[in-house]
Amino acid sequence: MSWTGQKKVFEGFVGYGNFNNSAARMPLRETEAIALRTYRLGEADKIVSLLTRQLGRLRAVAAGAQRPKSRYGGSLEPPSYVRLWLYEREHRDLARLNSCELIESFFDMQKDYRVQVAAQYVVEASEQFLPEREVNERAFRLLLVVLRAMKRSGEIVRPLVYFNYWLLKLGGLLPQIDRCGACGRQLGVESGYYGEGSEHLLCAECRRGARAEVSAEARRIEASFKGLALDQWIGAGPPPRALNELRRFLEVLVESHVGKKLVTRPLLDEF
Ligand SMILES: [Zn+2]
Numbered sequence: 001m002s003w004t005g006q007k008k009v010f011e012g013f014v015g016y017g018n019f020n021n022s023a024a025r026m027p028l029r030e031t032e033a034i035a036l037r038t039y040r041l042g043e044a045d046k047i048v049s050l051l052t053r054q055l056g057r058l059r060a061v062a063a064g065a066q067r068p069k070s071r072y073g074g075s076l077e078p079p080s081y082v083r084l085w086l087y088e089r090e091h092r093d094l095a096r097l098n099s100c101e102l103i104e105s106f107f108d109m110q111k112d113y114r115v116q117v118a119a120q121y122v123v124e125a126s127e128q129f130l131p132e133r134e135v136n137e138r139a140f141r142l143l144l145v146v147l148r149a150m151k152r153s154g155e156i157v158r159p160l161v162y163f164n165y166w167l168l169k170l171g172g173l174l175p176q177i178d179r180c181g182a183c184g185r186q187l188g189v190e191s192g193y194y195g196e197g198s199e200h201l202l203c204a205e206c207r208r209g210a211r212a213e214v215s216a217e218a219r220r221i222e223a224s225f226k227g228l229a230l231d232q233w234i235g236a237g238p239p240p241r242a243l244n245e246l247r248r249f250l251e252v253l254v255e256s257h258v259g260k261k262l263v264t265r266p267l268l269d270e271f
Contacts, residue, residue, distance in 0.1 A: 026087045028098060031055050034143055035078045036127045040066060048076050048097065050084075051126055051143060056134045060086050060095035075102040079123045079147055109151040114271055118156035121251075121264040122146055122163050128258040129167060142166050149230045156271065157239050157247055162230045164250035165222075173257050175200035177219050177249075182206035189216045194249055197256050201249070214249045218242035244271075 031054040038046045046065035051057050065072045075082055081104040087096045110116035126143050130136060146163040150156060168174040179186050181200025192201030195210040202210055221240050225233045248269070255262050 026089060028085050028087060029055065030083070030085050032081070032083055032103065032140075034123075034126075034140070034147070035076050035080045035082060036123045037078055038062075038065070038076055046076070047094065049127055051130065051140055052084075053137060053140045054135065055088075056136060057127065057130045057132050058095055059093065059132075060084075060097045062097040062100075072097075072100055074105075074107070075100050077107065079106050079119055079143075080104070081106070081144060081147075104148075106147050106151055109154070112154060114156050115150050115154060117264060117267045117271075118150060118160055119147060121160070121262070121268055124262055124264050125164070125167065125254050125258070128260070128262065129171070129254060136170075138170055139167065142170070145230055149234060152231075153234050155234060155239070157243050158225075158234050159230065160268070161221075161243060161247045161250060162225065162233065164247070164254050165226070168250065168253055168257070171257070173199075173253070175253070177201055177214070177222060180206055187216065187219070191215050192219065194252060196252065198252055199256050212248065212252070214245050215242055218245035218249075221246055 031052040033050040033052040035048055036051055036057075037049040041047050041061060044064050044066050046062045047059055048062050048065075049057075049059050062072055062076060064070050065076060074080075080102055082100050082102055084100040085098040087098060089096060106119060110119060122143060126139065130139055142163065146159045149159045149162075153159075165174065175181055177192065179201075180192070180203035182202055183206050185203050187201065187203060190204060191213045192203065193207035193210040194201055194212050194214070198210065201214060202208075217240075221243055224240070228236070251265055251268060255265055
């Protein structure tokens, strides 16, 4: 642990009025994290939902975080990238935050409404999609890369496609998009169809009520970015015209696998 880390440990021990013995037996853990959401707990505290690099997704109590002069300041505002120190508590869902320092803020980029909504979407999808307490370094890096790309470029469509595509792929839930998920037929130059709750594309014969469409042109985009880093892709010229078709389909897939409506997804439909 770094010197700064040691100092934080010390502050933790002297700074906690209600510090108790059960917490003392649990080691203080240091991890990087992205704040996904905060909500109030009682009069003074907050619960912070976090995607951590070293401990997976978890929730922690930030004591006093609602107070105006809280030592956390704005550092826990989603989707801040932070370094934090916390106690895990045996037999309890909630960890206990000890201290936190801001590594990178994504506050300013959210003055642009589109970027704000897109950032809220990737954060909500991460919280709903990723299992709790499962270390997933690649998902952590994915979220960070996508937030940084939106911050740097102000673009949302390629970051959203890239995020959904890799979230599904890393989870083993990305279907083959070049064939019908029901009869297995190659779609070739035909469009594939899907509806709410779909987990794959369907051909014209199998689609029944499914109306939303992903054209062959949109499906071909997959080959153009799957070997690229997101920044390379964004740097390679303007986004392909049919990209939004692919984006919307991937958003539906993510929502289908989450198993409930995402609050932010309908907001993305405006774009
Ligand atoms: Zn079919």
